[in-house]
Every structure is written in structure tokens, then in C-alpha cells.
Amino acid sequence: MISKSALLKVILLGDGGVGKSSLMNRYVTNKFDSHLFHTIGVEFLNKELDVDGHHATLQIWDTAGQERFRSLRTPFYRGSDCCLLTFSVDDGQSFRNLANWKKEFAYYADVKDPDNFPFVVLGNKLDVPERQVSGEDARQWCRENGGHPYFETSAKDATNVASAFEEAVRRILALDDRADHLIHNNTVDLQRKNHPDPSCC
Numbered sequence: 001m002i003s004k005s006a007l008l009k010v011i012l013l014g015d016g017g018v019g020k021s022s023l024m025n026r027y028v029t030n031k032f033d034s035h036l037f038h039t040i041g042v043e044f045l046n047k048e049l050d051v052d053g054h055h056a057t058l059q060i061w062d063t064a065g066q067e068r069f070r071s072l073r074t075p076f077y078r079g080s081d082c083c084l085l086t087f088s089v090d091d092g093q094s095f096r097n098l099a100n101w102k103k104e105f106a107y108y109a110d111v112k113d114p115d116n117f118p119f120v121v122l123g124n125k126l127d128v129p130e131r132q133v134s135g136e137d138a139r140q141w142c143r144e145n146g147g148h149p150y151f152e153t154s155a156k157d158a159t160n161v162a163s164a165f166e167e168a169v170r171r172i173l174a175l176d177d178r179a180d181h182l183i184h185n186n187t188v189d190l191q192r193k194n195h196p197d198p199s200c201c
């Protein structure tokens with residue numbers, strides 16, 4: 001069971017410029033900056049929220065997407081509870097790179113079973129009229145790569161930003177409930193009396 005004071009680490013990955021920092025800033029401070037600088041290394045912000053009756057603190061880790069900062073970001077992947085794979089709907093290359101981001105995350109976070117790890121995919125910059133990636137293509141990629149939830153967001157006008165982070169929490173809670181269930185079902189009951197076999201002498 002997730003405790004009342006659960007601290008959940010969620011990490012944003014994706015190409016430089018897709019809007020990771022903008023999504024984090026929109027969600028935590030409700031602000032948008034149209035001239036944001038590239039992130040160098042990693043930064044994080046905390047946000048408290050309630051999802052389906054659970055209270056949690058989200059620790060959102062925003063990483064530098066540019067290739068030259070790779071060695072600065074990868075040491076921070078370990079211990080993540082959920083990974084938000086982010087691309088920009090007006091940048092086809094950022095969409096095609098999702099598989100590389102997933103691989104990089106699984107390797108450096110040392111995820112034993114990537115198929116069952118909670119990834120959420122975000123197609124950002126929904127407000128930009130010139131799309132290069134259709135919603136259908138994105139949804140198909142999500143279906144074929146592990147059934148990840150997909151959200152189209154705009155950090156600029158706040159579309160779907162809160163819903164995407166809430167879904168991350170839901171995915172973590174769902175995994176946690178499953179683990180909790182397994183633990184309970186596998187617990188040895190030390191109180192239980194062993195009834196003697198009536199057929200025995």
C-alpha cells in the first residue's frame with residue numbers, strides 16, 4: 001500500500017526542445033516561458049497531489065535532452081517510479097527517438113522488466129498547428145511498445161498537463177497494489193493450526 005507520505009519519483013525524458021521543462025513548470029508553478037533555456041543536467045521540483053483518494057508527493061525530475069548532456073543526466077535515472085517519454089507533435093524526429101529514450105532509461109535505471117515498468121508517453125506542443133506526428137501514429141507506437149498510456153499535451157495552454165502527471169501516479173499505484181496483493185497471497189500464516197490428516201493412524 002502506498003503510504004500517506006509516499007514520495008514518488010517521476011522522470012521526464014525526450015529530445016532537447018520538446019518541452020519537458022515547460023511541462024514541469026506548467027504543472028508545478030502554472031507558468032509558461034516562451035524563451036526557456038535548454039536544461040543542463042537535471043533539475044527537480046516537488047508537487048503534492050491527491051489521486052483516487054491517495055495523497056502523494058511527486059518528485060518530478062526534468063532532464064537535459066541534448067545529446068551532449070547524456071553523461072550528466074543518466075546517473076539520475078535510478079530509483080524512478082515512472083518515466084514520462086516525451087516528444088513534440090511538430091517534430092517527427094523526436095517521436096522516432098522514443099525507442100532510444102526508452103532503451104536508455106531501462107539501461108541506466110537498471111529496470112529488470114521494462115515491459116512491466118510504468119511508462120507514460122506525452123506528445124507535447126498540441127497547440128502548434130503544423131503537426132508532423134498524428135495522434136493515430138503515436139497511439140499505435142504506444143500499443144506496439146508495451147501498451148503505454150498516451151497524452152497529447154500543451155505546456156503553453158495547459159492542455160492535459162495535470163491529467164498526464166495524475167496518470168503517472170495512477171500507474172505507480174496500480175503496480176503497488178499488485179505487489180501488495182502478491183505479498184499478501186504469498187504470506188505464510190504462522191498462526192494456522194495444521195489439522196491432522198483424519199485418514200492417518
Ligand SMILES: Nc1nc2c(ncn2[C@@H]2O[C@H](COP(=O)(O)OP(=O)(O)OP(=O)(O)O)[C@@H](O)[C@H]2O)c(=O)[nH]1
Nearest residue numbers: 016017018019020021022034039065125154155156
Ligand atoms: N507552442 C508551444 N511551445 C512550447 C510548448 N512547450 C514548450 N514550448 C517551447 O519549446 C521550447 C523548448 O521547451 P523546453 O521546455 O525548454 O524543452 P526541453 O524539452 O526542456 O528542452 P531541453 O532542456 O533542451 O531538453 C521553449 O521555447 C518553450 O517555450 C508547448 O506546449 N507549446
Ligand SMILES: [Mg+2]
Nearest residue numbers: 020021038039
Ligand atoms: Mg529543459
